[in-house]
Amino acid sequence: MTSPPAPTVPADRYGTPAPWRRRVLVTACVAVVAAFLGWLVWTVLVHAAPPVDSELLSFEVVDEHEVVARVQVQLADDDVEATCLLRAFAEDHTVVGELSFTPEPDSQDRVEETIRTERRATSVESVGCTAEGQARPR
Numbered sequence: 001m002t003s004p005p006a007p008t009v010p011a012d013r014y015g016t017p018a019p020w021r022r023r024v025l026v027t028a029c030v031a032v033v034a035a036f037l038g039w040l041v042w043t044v045l046v047h048a049a050p051p052v053d054s055e056l057l058s059f060e061v062v063d064e065h066e067v068v069a070r071v072q073v074q075l076a077d078d079d080v081e082a083t084c085l086l087r088a089f090a091e092d093h094t095v096v097g098e099l100s101f102t103p104e105p106d107s108q109d110r111v112e113e114t115i116r117t118e119r120r121a122t123s124v125e126s127v128g129c130t131a132e133g134q135a136r137p138r
Contacts, residue, residue, distance in 0.1 A: 050134055052082040053073070056126035057110070067097065067115045069124045075131075078105040084129035085137065086113060088121035096121050103129070 058068040067088045075082060081102065088097035097117035104111075115124065128137025 019042075049076065051077070051131035052129045052134065054084055054126055054129040054137075056086075056124065059124035060115075061121055064120045065117050067121045067124055069113050069115060069118060069126070071103075071111045071113065071126055072109050072112055073103040074109055074127055075103070075105055080105070080131050082129045084111075084132040085124045085127040086115055088115045088117050088125060089123045089125065090117075090119055091122045105106045 036078055053074045055072045057069055057072050059069040068072050069086050071084065071086070073082070073084060084101055084103060085093055085101045086101075090096045097115045098114045098118050101111070101113055115121070130137050
């Protein structure tokens with residue numbers, strides 16, 4: 001058994017579709033895809049090289065009220081002014097100390113900072129560093 005032929009629209013009754021409509025639709029689709037790809041490339045390039053990047057290397061609990069943290073901070077340029085934040089936590093996961101500091105451009109990427117705590121800390125977290133125009137800490 002064969003299927004019936006697909007119904008066709010009578011051209012003499014409804015007219016033929018304008019040939020330019022398909023070209024306009026294809027051109028619009030290409031323009032939207034090109035704009036999206038341009039935005040994607042811009043986003044990757046801007047966020048791939050932040051002005052400042054940081055990483056907690058180690059920490060040492062000195063006593064009940066002091067922790068020393070070693071942080072690696074990489075500045076994109078010497079004139080970048082960054083602010084970094086370190087947090088010290090107690091055994092029950094409460095924050096017992098915070099330190100905000102500005103790394104010096106000539107510090108050779110490694111910074112050692114002392115965090116004063118209200119009681120004994122058991123861990124340190126590097127929240128990260130931010131510079132002007134950088135939305136999230138890194």
